[in-house]
Amino acid sequence: MYSEKVMDHFMNPRNVGEIEDADGVGQVGNPKCGDIMKMSLKIENNIIVDAKFKTFGCGAAVATSSMATELIKGKTIEEALAITNKAVADALDGLPPVKMHCSNLAEEAIKAALEDYMRKKNGETGDNKTTSCGRRCEDIEHLHKD
Amino acid sequence: MDKKFIYLDHAATTFVKPEVLEAMLPFFNEKYGNPSTIYSIGRESKKAIDEARDKVALAIGSQANEIFFTGSGTEADNWAIKGVAYANRARGNHIITTAIEHHAVLHTCQYLESDGFEVTYLPVDEYGLVTPEQVRDAVKPNTILVSIMFANNEIGTVQPIEEIAKITKEKGIYFHTDAVQAIGNIPINVEKMGIDLLSMSAHKFYGPKGVGALYVRKGVKITSFIHGGAQEKGRRASTENVAGIVGLGKAIEIATNNMEAKNKKLIELRDKAIKEVMEKVPYVRLNGHPTKRLPGNVNFSFEFIEGESLLLMLDMVGIAASSGSACTSGSLDPSHVLLAIGLPHEIAHGSLRLTFGEDNTNEDIDYLMQKLPPIVERLRQMSPLYVK
Numbered sequence: 010m011y012s013e014k015v016m017d018h019f020m021n022p023r024n025v026g027e028i029e030d031a032d033g034v035g036q037v038g039n040p041k042c043g044d045i046m047k048m049s050l051k052i053e054n055n056i057i058v059d060a061k062f063k064t065f066g067c068g069a070a071v072a073t074s075s076m077a078t079e080l081i082k083g084k085t086i087e088e089a090l091a092i093t094n095k096a097v098a099d100a101l102d103g104l105p106p107v108k109m110h111c112s113n114l115a116e117e118a119i120k121a122a123l124e125d126y127m128r129k130k131n132g133e134t135g136d137n138k139t140t141s142c143g144r145r146c147e148d149i150e151h152l153h154k155d
Numbered sequence: 156m157d158k159k160f161i162y163l164d165h166a167a168t169t170f171v172k173p174e175v176l177e178a179m180l181p182f183f184n185e186k187y188g189n190p191s192t193i194y195s196i197g198r199e200s201k202k203a204i205d206e207a208r209d210k211v212a213l214a215i216g217s218q219a220n221e222i223f224f225t226g227s228g229t230e231a232d233n234w235a236i237k238g239v240a241y242a243n244r245a246r247g248n249h250i251i252t253t254a255i256e257h258h259a260v261l262h263t264c265q266y267l268e269s270d271g272f273e274v275t276y277l278p279v280d281e282y283g284l285v286t287p288e289q290v291r292d293a294v295k296p297n298t299i300l301v302s303i304m305f306a307n308n309e310i311g312t313v314q315p316i317e318e319i320a321k322i323t324k325e326k327g328i329y330f331h332t333d334a335v336q337a338i339g340n341i342p343i344n345v346e347k348m349g350i351d352l353l354s355m356s357a358h359k360f361y362g363p364k365g366v367g368a369l370y371v372r373k374g375v376k377i378t379s380f381i382h383g384g385a386q387e388k389g390r391r392a393s394t395e396n397v398a399g400i401v402g403l404g405k406a407i408e409i410a411t412n413n414m415e416a417k418n419k420k421l422i423e424l425r426d427k428a429i430k431e432v433m434e435k436v437p438y439v440r441l442n443g444h445p446t447k448r449l450p451g452n453v454n455f456s457f458e459f460i461e462g463e464s465l466l467l468m469l470d471m472v473g474i475a476a477s478s479g480s481a482c483t484s485g486s487l488d489p490s491h492v493l494l495a496i497g498l499p500h501e502i503a504h505g506s507l508r509l510t511f512g513e514d515n516t517n518e519d520i521d522y523l524m525q526k527l528p529p530i531v532e533r534l535r536q537m538s539p540l541y542v543k
C-alpha cells in the first residue's frame with residue numbers, strides 16, 4: 010500500500026533524534042489521534058541548517074517526518090513555512106488516501122518549531138507543544154477492518 | 156536465499172488445508188450440478204451439501220436440520236440478530252450484547268437501534284470478561300435476545316457462555332453467540348451449553364473464505380434472510396456455494412478431530428511467546444486473560460510505540476501479524492476492544508496480536524524473539540514518548 014519511497018523513508022528514516030542546542034522545537038499531535046511528532050531545528054542567518062525529528066506513529070507518519078526534515082534543510086524560514094502536506098506527500102510519491110491525514114502532522118510540526126524559534130528570538134519563554142490533532146479528525150471517515 | 160515467512164495471523168484467516176482443497180475441487184468443474192436439480196450431477200451436489208451439514212451438526216452437537224449455510228461469518232451474525240429481532244418484535248425490542256463484539260455484531264445492533272430497537276452494550280472487565288450476573292441484571296421485560304461472542308478475535312478472551320446461557324434459558328430469551336473465532340478451535344456443544352443460535356466462518360478453521368453457517372435451534376423464531384428460491388429451506392435462498400460448503404464441512408471435521416492434542420501444542424506456543432516477550436521486552440503488557448483465552452492467541456501492548464510501524468517492520472523480516480492501532484484500521488480510534496478493557500489510547504495504539512496455527516513451530520517463536528525485541532527498541536528510540 011505504501012510507495013517504495015515511503016518504505017525507504019520508513020525503514021531508513023533520515024534525521025532521527027533531537028538537536029541538543031536547538032533554536033526551535035515543536036511537538037504536535039496527541040496520543041488519542043495516534044501520531045505525535047517532535048521536531049527540533051538549528052537555524053543560522055534565517056536558514057535551517059539542521060533538522061531532527063522523533064515520531065510516535067504509523068509508517069506514513071514516520072516517512073513524512075523524515076521527508077519533511079529533508080525538505081526543509083538548507084531552506085529559509087519563509088521557504089520552510091511554505092511547505093505543505095501535499096508537497097511532503099508528493100515528495101514521497103504519494104500516500105494512500107486514508108493516510109493523507111498522517112502527513113498533516115509534518116507541516117504542523119515545522120510550523121510549531123519555527124514559531125518556537127521566533128518566540129525565542131523575541132525573548133519569550135515557554136516550550137512549544139500543541140496537542141492539536143493535525144489530522145482533522147472530524148473530516149475522516151471511519152473505516153473498519155475485520 | 157529463501158525469504159523467511161512466518162504467519163502469525165491465524166485469527167485473520169487461515170490457509171486452506173490440502174485435504175479440504177482436495178475435497179472442494181471436484182465441485183468446480185466435474186460435479187458442477189445445481190443441487191436443486193434431479194439428474195445425477197445435481198443429486199451429487201445435493202448429497203455433498205447434506206454430508207457437509209451432517210459434519211457441522213456432529214461437530215457442534217446439533218441436528219443437521221438446524222444448520223443453515225451462509226456466505227460468511229458476518230452474514231450469519233447479521234441474520235441471527237436481525238432475524239430474531241424482527242421475528243420477535245411483538246414480544247419486545249431490547250437486545251443485550253457486549254462492548255467488545257466484532258463489528259459484524261456491533262454494527263448490526265447499531266443498525267437495529269436506528270430502526271427502533273434498544274441495545275445494551277455490556278462493559279467488560281480488564282480481561283475482557285462479562286459476567287453472567289451482568290447479563291441477568293441487564294435483562295428487562297422487553298428483552299428478546301442476548302448476543303455474546305464465544306471468544307474475542309483480538310484479545311482471545313473466552314466468555315462464560317454456558318453460565319450465560321443458563322440465565323437466558325431461565326428468562327426465556329434467545330441466546331446467540333458469535334463463535335467465529337471459537338469454532339474449530341475449542342470444544343463447543345450447543346446442546347450441552349444451551350446455545351440457541353451460533354455463527355461460524357470456514358476461513359478461521361482452515362476452510363475457504365466466503366462461506367459460513369448459522370446454527371438455529373429448532374423452534375427459534377427467526378425471519379428468512381435472503382428471499383428467493385427454496386434453498387436452505389427458503390430461509391437463505393440462492394444457489395448454494397457447493398464447493399465452499401463442502402470445504403467448510405471437511406474443515407470442521409478435521410478441526411474437531413484431535414482437537415485436544417492440537418490445542419496442547421498451540422497453548423505451548425502461546426505460553427512460550429507470552430513468557431519470552433514479557434521477559435525480554437520492557438514496558439509491555441499482556442492484553443486479555445492469562446488463561447481464559449483462545450489456545451493460539453496472544454496480544455501485547457508495547458508502550459511508546461505505534462502498532463502499524465511495528466507491523467511494517469515485522470513484515471520486512473517476514474513476520475505477518477496484526478495490531479489494534481488506529482493507523483492499521485483506517486479509523487482514527489484504536490480498537491474498541493482495547494479501549495473497552497480500559498487501555499489508554501496510546502497503549503492501545505501500541506498493540507500487537509499474534510495468533511498461532513497448526514503450521515507454527517517452536518522455531519517460529521525463536522525467530523520472533525530474535526527479531527521483535529530489537530524492532531521494539533528501534534521504534535522506541537524514534538519515539539518522542541520514550542524518555543530514558
Ligand SMILES: Cc1ncc(COP(=O)(O)O)c(C=O)c1O
Nearest residue numbers: 155227228229257259308335356
Ligand atoms: C469474531 C468474529 N466475528 C465475525 C467475523 C466475520 O467473519 P467473516 O470474515 O467470515 O465475515 C470475524 C472475522 O473477521 C470474527 O473474528
Ligand SMILES: [Zn+2]
Nearest residue numbers: 067070111482
Ligand atoms: Zn498515521
